[in-house]
Amino acid sequence: MNTFEEAKTQTTHAYNAAADLFDHPANSFWNRFGSSTVARLNLVPGEHVLDVCSGTGASALPAAIKVGPQGKVVAVDLADKLLAEAKSKAEAKNIRNLEFRAGDMLSLGYPDAAFDAVVCVFGIFFVPDMEAAVRELWRNVRPGGRLAITTWGENLFEPASSHFWQAVRAERPELYQGFNPWDRISNPEELGAMLAGAGLSWADITYEQAVHLLSTPEDWWTLAMGSGYRGTLDQLEPDQLQRVKESNLSRLEAESVNAIEANVIYAVIDKP
Incomplete structure (x- = not known):
């Protein structure tokens, strides 16, 4: 199995496992930053949008609302269980201009310039060759369209993340x-620099300092079980898992941690 296939398999497993808690209220940051990304695109009715690494629709659903019934959004993710959750939410909201597709961003097979906007929130870093992935996404953007890539800033989920890995x-x-x-x-x-390496040296990049509030230390554990950390946790034996949880949460309680860092970087690139 090559490096990309290994990364794809691990990511798919982790996020399918995390699907049961992905939309828990403790994990509100997905919708928060997905909506914020879409707001930066200035979508208009009738546009066609490709949303890759779409999860349960944090950016795909608000994009579908923005482009309206005459527009369309294709939501793509490796994890079919996340897509099933997104589909259920779309049906509950009577959003009918969404298409859901299980797959990876490098082999979608759409013709050049097929979309007015392409969106990737918290997903580009899972591909070993990020520049190649960006070039493939850019290929899908029509002239006059735009590409949005959102990623995590420094110190993600600190101090909880460091305590987590120490316990593991x-x-x-x-x-x-x-x-x-x-x-x-x-x-x-x-x-x-990564975007320039993909040939896109004119990106509009914005760094947002943000925090994610925890009502109790238990919220952190819910976040860990409903995110990519789940891939690590599922490899622990039950007794090991319990000890990791107790160690992690006791540290947070002792330090009275009620917020963790959730810094985000937004990049929007307009296509000439």
Whole structure:
């Protein structure tokens, strides 16, 4: 299995497993930043949008509302369970201009310039060759259209994340991750350099300092179980999982942590 296939398999497993808690109120940041990304695109009725790594529709649903019945949004994700949740939400809201498609962003097969806007929120960093992925997304944008890429800033979910990985390392050192995929582009300079490497040197990049509130330390555990951390947690034995949870939450309680960092970087690139 090559590096890309390994990354794809691991990501698919983690997010399918996390689907049961993905839309829990403790994980409101998905909708928060998905909606904020869409707002930066200035979508108008009738436009066609491709939303990749769409999860449960945090950006696809507001985009579908913006483009209206005459427009269309194609929501793509590797995790079919997340797409099933997105479809249920669309049906509940009577949003009918959404198409859901399980697949990866590098092999969608759409013709050149098929979309007015292409969106990728918290997903580009899962591809080992991010520049190649950006070029493929850019190929789908029509002249006069735009590409939006949103990624995590520095210190994601700190201080909870560091406590999490310390607890994991104490139980299963081989599962410890000192480096996360989003760390490659966690500041505006790195993101800009990656986009320039893909041929897009004129991106409008905005860094937003943000926090995600925790009503109790338990909210952090819900976040971990309803996000990419789930891929690590599912590899623990039940007793190990319980010890990691207790260690993690006791640290947060001792330090009276009621908010974690959730810094975000937005990039919007207009196509001439």
